[in-house]
Amino acid sequence: xxxxxxxxxxxxxxxxxxxxxxxxxxxxxxxxxxxxxxxxxxxxxxxxxxxxxxxxxxxxxxxxxxxxxxxxxxxxxxxxxxxxxxxxxxxxxx
Numbered sequence: 130x131x132x133x134x135x136x137x138x139x140x141x142x143x144x145x146x147x148x149x150x151x152x153x154x155x156x157x158x159x160x161x162x163x164x165x166x167x168x169x170x171x172x173x174x175x176x177x178x179x180x181x182x183x184x185x186x187x188x189x190x191x192x193x194x195x196x197x198x199x200x201x202x203x204x205x206x207x208x209x210x211x212x213x214x215x216x217x218x219x220x221x222x223x
Contacts, residue, residue, distance in 0.1 A: 154164050176185035 150168070154168065157164060159167075173185055173189075176182075176188065
């Protein structure tokens, strides 16, 4: 199991990547739902190519569950913590 602190460490530079994507999409002129659909498509295609579609579907389910928990004001749930369960290095590709 991967430590969440390792996932968001300097070596992964995920926060930097997040900010870059956020900045690029904030300047793009399109309705927000369409931007979300494009980002979602890129995420699914990228994930499926690297970790397999079954792992992408599991991740999407986990994100939905965590998002719903956050909306229900459960303060102990966040996306960064959820990613600690993701060590897919031994998973077969679809």
